[in-house]
Amino acid sequence: MAILIDKNKRVLVQGITGREGRARTRLMVEYGTNVIAGCTPGKKGEKVENIPVFNTVEEAKEEVGDIDISVIFVPAPLVKNAALEAMYAGVKLVVIIPDRVPIYDVLEIEKVSRITGARFIGPNTLGILSVENGVLGMIGGRAATASTWFKKGNVGVTSRSGGITTSIGYYLSRVGVGLSTLVHVGGDAIVGMPHPEVIKLFEKDDDTNAVVMFGEIGSSQEEQVADLIESGEFTKPLISFIGGKAAKKGTRFSHAGAIIEGDRGSHEGKVKRLREVGATVVDSFDDLWETTRKIVGKL
Amino acid sequence: MARLFEYQSKELLKKQNIPVPSGKVCQTPKQASDAAREINKPVAIKAQTWFTGRAAVGGIGFAENPEEASGIAKNILGKTIRNFTVGEVLVEEKLSIKDEMFASITIDDLERAPVLLFSLKGGSGIEKIARDYPESIIKYTIDINSGLRDFEALNLLRKFDIEGKILLQVSRLLVNLVKVALAYEARSVEINPIAVTEEGKVFAADCRITVDDYAVFRHPDLGITYARELDAPPTPLDKLAYSIEKDDYRGTFYFIQLEKNFKKNERYLGFHGAGGGGSMMSMDAIQRRGYKLANFCDTSGNPPASKVYRAAKIILSQKGIDGYFGSGSGVASQEQIHSARGLVKAFLEENLNIPAVIRLGGNMEEKAVEILQNYTKGVPAPVEGYTKDDSADYCAERMDELLKEYKPLKDNKKPEVGLKKVDYEFETVTGSVKFQYDLCMKCSSKICIESCEPNILKLENGAPVLAVSVADAKKGKCTECLGCELECRMHGENGCYVDLPVEDFA
Ligand code: SF4
Ligand code: SF4
Numbered sequence: 001m002a003i004l005i006d007k008n009k010r011v012l013v014q015g016i017t018g019r020e021g022r023a024r025t026r027l028m029v030e031y032g033t034n035v036i037a038g039c040t041p042g043k044k045g046e047k048v049e050n051i052p053v054f055n056t057v058e059e060a061k062e063e064v065g066d067i068d069i070s071v072i073f074v075p076a077p078l079v080k081n082a083a084l085e086a087m088y089a090g091v092k093l094v095v096i097i098p099d100r101v102p103i104y105d106v107l108e109i110e111k112v113s114r115i116t117g118a119r120f121i122g123p124n125t126l127g128i129l130s131v132e133n134g135v136l137g138m139i140g141g142r143a144a145t146a147s148t149w150f151k152k153g154n155v156g157v158t159s160r161s162g163g164i165t166t167s168i169g170y171y172l173s174r175v176g177v178g179l180s181t182l183v184h185v186g187g188d189a190i191v192g193m194p195h196p197e198v199i200k201l202f203e204k205d206d207d208t209n210a211v212v213m214f215g216e217i218g219s220s221q222e223e224q225v226a227d228l229i230e231s232g233e234f235t236k237p238l239i240s241f242i243g244g245k246a247a248k249k250g251t252r253f254s255h256a257g258a259i260i261e262g263d264r265g266s267h268e269g270k271v272k273r274l275r276e277v278g279a280t281v282v283d284s285f286d287d288l289w290e291t292t293r294k295i296v297g298k299l
Numbered sequence: 300m301a302r303l304f305e306y307q308s309k310e311l312l313k314k315q316n317i318p319v320p321s322g323k324v325c326q327t328p329k330q331a332s333d334a335a336r337e338i339n340k341p342v343a344i345k346a347q348t349w350f351t352g353r354a355a356v357g358g359i360g361f362a363e364n365p366e367e368a369s370g371i372a373k374n375i376l377g378k379t380i381r382n383f384t385v386g387e388v389l390v391e392e393k394l395s396i397k398d399e400m401f402a403s404i405t406i407d408d409l410e411r412a413p414v415l416l417f418s419l420k421g422g423s424g425i426e427k428i429a430r431d432y433p434e435s436i437i438k439y440t441i442d443i444n445s446g447l448r449d450f451e452a453l454n455l456l457r458k459f460d461i462e463g464k465i466l467l468q469v470s471r472l473l474v475n476l477v478k479v480a481l482a483y484e485a486r487s488v489e490i491n492p493i494a495v496t497e498e499g500k501v502f503a504a505d506c507r508i509t510v511d512d513y514a515v516f517r518h519p520d521l522g523i524t525y526a527r528e529l530d531a532p533p534t535p536l537d538k539l540a541y542s543i544e545k546d547d548y549r550g551t552f553y554f555i556q557l558e559k560n561f562k563k564n565e566r567y568l569g570f571h572g573a574g575g576g577g578s579m580m581s582m583d584a585i586q587r588r589g590y591k592l593a594n595f596c597d598t599s600g601n602p603p604a605s606k607v608y609r610a611a612k613i614i615l616s617q618k619g620i621d622g623y624f625g626s627g628s629g630v631a632s633q634e635q636i637h638s639a640r641g642l643v644k645a646f647l648e649e650n651l652n653i654p655a656v657i658r659l660g661g662n663m664e665e666k667a668v669e670i671l672q673n674y675t676k677g678v679p680a681p682v683e684g685y686t687k688d689d690s691a692d693y694c695a696e697r698m699d700e701l702l703k704e705y706k707p708l709k710d711n712k713k714p715e716v717g718l719k720k721v722d723y724e725f726e727t728v729t730g731s732v733k734f735q736y737d738l739c740m741k742c743s744s745k746i747c748i749e750s751c752e753p754n755i756l757k758l759e760n761g762a763p764v765l766a767v768s769v770a771d772a773k774k775g776k777c778t779e780c781l782g783c784e785l786e787c788r789m790h791g792e793n794g795c796y797v798d799l800p801v802e803d804f805a
Contacts, residue, residue, distance in 0.1 A: 019549065019775060020601065075548050076513065099551050099600055102514035103406055104484045107443050110411045126632060138601070141632035141662040149630065161576025163599065163628025166661075170630045170687060187575055190408055214576060219408045243579050285580050286690055 002130035002181045003156070003201040003208070004093065004121075005033070005069065011136065012060055012067045012091070013038040014082045015074035016048045020097070020138075024073060025049050030143030033134035037064045057089040069093045071127070071136050079123060080105035087118040095136045096122035096192070106190050113192065120192030126162030126184040129169070139166060139182060153178015155296060156202040158195050159214035160185055160221070161243065168212055171289045177296055180207040189219065196224040203234050210237040210296050212288065215270055217244035222270040229277040237299070238279040239292045242270050301510040301526040304347040306389045308506040311483060312490075315475045318468075318502045322391025331372030332365035334390040344371045347387040348380050351424065351491075351507070356380050361393055382531040394502060399492035401428060402473060404441070404480040406487070413441040413480055417473060419459050421492035435459075447477040468501035469493065483521070484514035527555065534559060536613060539801070540596075543609050547729060550602025550633075552610050556594050561619045563707075567593045568622045568698070569614035571657075573638070574599045577628025577691070581658070584695040585624050590702075593617045598641075601633040605729055605779035605799050607641025612801045615649050622702050623655035626694050630687045631661025639667035639684070640781040643674045644797075647788070651678040652711040654701035658694045660687030674785060679708050718796050725765050727777040730799035732784075736762045738794030742787075747795050750786035753778055763795070 005011075011028065015021040016038025029035050029049050037060040038053045040046075046053040054060040061067055070086040072079060072094065079101045086094050087109075096109075101123040113120055121128060127137015131152040139162075140146025149166070151173040159165040165184040172179060183198050185191050195213060202208045215222040222242065228234040245267045271281050282291050303311070306324040313319055323334040324347065335342045346358035353359050358380055360371035368390060378385045399421035407414040418428050419435040429436060439455055441447060452470035461469060472493065480488045486509045494504035510518065512526040525533045525541050533541070540554035561567045568585065570592045572578025578597050586592070594617060598610050614623065625642070639659060646655065659667040668684035675682040681701055685694050722736040739745075739762045747763050748756050755776050757766035763783075767776050779797065787795040 019778075023601075077516070098548075100513045100548075102484060102517070103486065103511045104443060104481070104514065107406070107412060111443065138632050141601075141634065145662050159576070161574060161628065163574025163631055164576035166632055167577065167628045167630040167687075174688075190406065190411055194408075216576065216579075221408075243576050245583070286692065 002133050003198070003205050004128050004181065004183070005130045005134045005136050007032060007034060007133055009034060009068040009134065010066060011035045011134075012057065012070045012086070013051075014040075014057065014070055014072045014086065016040055016051070016053055017043050017046060018073055021073035022048055024071075024097075024138045025051065027138065027141065027143050027146070028071070028135055031129075031135045031140070031146055032132070033136065037067070057085050057091065061089055067091050069095065069136060071095045071097065073097055076100040076102070080108060083109045083120065084112050087112050087116040090116075092118050094118060094120040094192075095125065095127055096120055096186075097125060097127060097137050099124040099187075101188070103188070103190060106188065110190070110192070121183070122186040122188075122192060124188045125186035125191070126165055128181065128183050130181040131179050137184075139184065149173060150182070151178045154180055154207060154209040155292065156180045156205070156208040156211045157182040157214075158185060158198040158202070158211060159183070160187060160195070160216045161214060162187065164214045164243070168214060168288060172212065172292060175289045175293050177289065177293050180205065185221075194219070194224070195221040196228055199225050199228055199234050199238075203236065208236065209299050210239065210292070212292055213238060213240040215240055215242040217242070217267050217270070218265040220265060223273050226273040226277045226279065229279060237295050238274070239288065239295060240274055240279055240281050241285050241288050242267055242281065243285070301512055301515055301521075301523045302349045303508045303510065303521070304349070304387070305345065305506055306347060306387070307521075308488075308508040309503065311479055311508060312476075312503050312506055315479045315482070317472055317475045317479070318500065319506070320392040320394055320502055320504065322389055324387050324389050325372060326376070326387055328369040328373040328376070331388060331390050332369035335362060335365040335368035338390070338392050341393040342368055342390050343393045344368055344375060345389045345391070346375045346378065346380060346385040347389055348383045348385060350381055350383070353380065358385070394494050394504060395497045396492070396494045396504070397497050398495040399504075400469065400495070401425060401491045402476055402493055403487065403489040403491070404477060404485065407440075410440050413443065413477075415439045415441055415447065415473065415477065417455065425491075441477055443481060446481055447474050449474055464499055465495055465501060472501060472503070479508070483508065483518060484511045485509060486511050536616065540610070540613050543606070543613075543801070547606060549728075550600040550606055551597065552602060552606050553597040554594060554610065554613060556617070558591065558593050561591075561593065563619050563621060565619065565621075566590045567620050568624050569593055569617055569620040570595055571610065571614055571623065571625040572597045573625075573627025573631055573633075577626070581624070581626035581691040581695070584626070584691040585698060588695055588699045590622075590698075593620050597627075598638065599627065599631070599633065602637070603779045604637040604641040604644075604781040605727075605797075607638045608644045608781065608799055609801050611642050611645035612648075615645060615651075620653060622653050622698055623651070623657075624695070624698050625655070625657035626691050627658065629658060629660040629691065633661060634663050635659045635661045635667035636663050636670060637780060639670040640785055643671060643785060644781055646675050646678055646682060648713065648716050650711055650713050651675065651680045651682065652707045654680050654698070654705045655682045656685070656694050656698040656701065657683070658685045658689060658691065660685065660689070670785070674789060679711065680705060716796075717798065718794070723762070723764060725769055725777070726773040727779050727797075728773065728775055729779065730797060732777060733796045733798055734763055735794045738792040739763060742792040742794060744790045746786045746790045747783040750782040752780055752782055756783065
């Protein structure tokens with residue numbers, strides 16, 4: 001098994017007829033993801049990669065049956081509507097790819113997710129990839145590259161940066177460390193499933209023996225992961241790198257989530273807290289794969 | 300985050316029925332004395348900046364009469380406070396303050412909701428208040444749909460022994476403050492202090508609001524033309540970059556100017572990253588070698604070549620930079636040929652005279668590096684492309700070596716850009732594609748046709764025309780991939796030009 005996505009999960013793509021929707025549907029299908037329907041209002045009857053398109057999620061559900069996961073590729077101002085639509089139609093996992101979703105929209109999605117018992121990943125995420133199982137979003141870009149970059153194995157990856165998710169996956173595979181699932185939690189200040197939520201899933205996953213985490217300054221996700229280790233809720237080896245050491249306080253370099261407010265979420269604090277509870281934190285990103293290889297080799 | 304000045308913030312409070320001292324924003328000493336005359340009471344004159352702690356650096360003064368107000372305003376206007384040149388002062392009635400309280404609303408990543416903080420003690424920063432009077436603070440999570448109801452506010456304040464008349468005013472203020480935060484999608488709102496006057500009236504004596512950058516488009520009434528986190532007002536270049544990004548949802552383009560006043564040979568580089576996490580690491584790698592960054596830039600999330608091109612043009616418009624360093628996460632999911640093409644077009648048009656090292660690791664990286672290196676052979680400076688197996692550190696090393704070796708040309712001439720005459724053109728999402736047919740007639744390759752990936756060009760009487768409708772091309776069928784222009788430059792007769800205005804883009 002893997003976390004979040006496997007071969008049997010029935011996947012819908014919202015915004016399937018747009019530029020990104022089309023390109024990424026192709027990736028998902030070719031990588032083996034079970035994409036069963038798409039929707040774009042007003043485009044019912046069309047097909048993308050041979051997948052039928054419907055006007056709404058509810059309609060898709062009536063026509064093709066239950067949907068486990070929806071992946072959203074609509075412009076940021078329309079994301080809230082799309083996410084709520086999916087959740088109210090009973091979809092239990094929603095992956096929100098777009099960047100620049102207004103934060104109050106995210107808060108409302110969060111609220112509805114609690115009401116409907118759904119979960120969401122993102123916004124501003126590259127998605128999730130479970131090696132040889134399926135991909136949600138755009139990790140790898142093309143199926144052929146995704147297949148050559150990521151080798152199957154037992155290390156899970158969770159990252160706050162999209163590009164770094166892919167990099168870690170590739171570099172680990174290159175030194176012979178195989179992967180279970182890669183998760184980009186999203187770069188925004190509020191995301192549906194921050195590191196600790198992903199870590200909890202990895203704990204339960206039989207296919208995952210160790211986790212590599214790319215953290216960043218800002219927010220308290222990494223500190224919460226440390227809490228999980230301390231309380232015994234996460235027991236597998238954790239190898240981590242925290243980015244943004246050189247960033248100035250209050251300045252934002254690209255990720256909205258990576259802004260230090262006051263003393264909270266500082267680089268130093270995160271590293272210290274993780275080391276305290278016994279996690280491995282490397283000082284240089286380039287040490288991540290070799291260090292992981294050594295640790296996994298001993299398991 | 301889009302920060303509002305105190306006077307702008309107070310306008311929003313006023314609209315939501317939160318009492319603020321009567322006042323006026325002024326740009327000149329004359330306006331300040333007029334405002335003081337109108338108020339007809341002792342006034343406070345306050346520099347409008349984005350920072351707290353203005354009083355300590357002479358950003359606030361008090362005047363008994365209009366003449367004094369003019370003098371103080373003269374002192375404050377034009378002052379530089381932490382990078383920030385004061386252009387406006389707020390002249391307002393001076394309150395006789397008996398008590399100070401504090402209220403703020405921020406979005407809390409643990410609660411995943413807006414959180415109201417209220418303290419019976421105000422004046423200093425909330426960190427200090429929390430340290431000195433922890434028992435004076437209450438924290439309350441707000442429901443984004445229902446806001447804060449009157450009874451909730453009153454129940455919250457029960458913990459304190461506030462006199463009835465004041466209690467009602469404070470609770471009403473909190474209810475209305477939550478309304479302001481929700482209405483304007485604030486990342487944070489802070490009233491510090493809430494002033495209780497000798498007369499028993501409650502006012503918002505100071506206020507700061509920051510609006511969510513991503514929601515600015517829903518609040519045109521705020522007149523925010525630039526929504527980015529900065530610690531000083533945006534430079535013209537920041538604004539130009541922002542205007543390019545604002546309405547183009549294809550991929551991300553983020554740009555901030557970090558340094559303006561530098562010259563050649565002061566080790567400043569233009570930086571072009573891809574993806575936040577990888578960009579930060581790449582910046583570290585180059586800074587470790589003693590270089591400084593003129594700007595931060597990130598194009599990621601699969602941007603079209605046109606966006607990368609404009610980003611490169613903007614980076615290169617920083618005249619004093621000694622080199623161009625591009626490096627992101629190293630293993631990008633996006634198709635890197637688009638980035639390569641965008642860079643090539645910019646480098647050719649500028650006749651690149653500073654060395655460039657670009658790490659193009661990711662999808663189609665080999666092709667991307669080939670395009671980058673081969674198509675820029677004609678420019679004076681060396682251009683090197685690298686792939687995912689080359690670390691950011693190695694690329695920084697190469698940058699360093701090239702910078703030591705390369706002597707820029709003294710008088711570098713930019714080539715003429717564009718076509719002599721245009722026989723055929725069509726609009727694209729953000730520009731237009733143009734053709735000069737006498738050149739096309741001489742061309743045997745007609746390579747523009749096959750190099751157009753979305754297949755929207757065809758030959759008609761030996762010359763390229765659109766194979767789809769003009770409207771479709773403009774709506775996005777033309778992906779602005781730059782394939783036609785660049786392949787034509789290499790293998791055709793230069794009859795094609797993709798016109799992507801930068802300067803007057805807004
Ligand atoms: S390749 Fe250039 S010169 Fe040749 S037909 Fe196309 S646009 Fe004209
Ligand atoms: S006309 Fe075709 S090749 Fe030229 S920019 Fe548009 S999509 Fe690209």
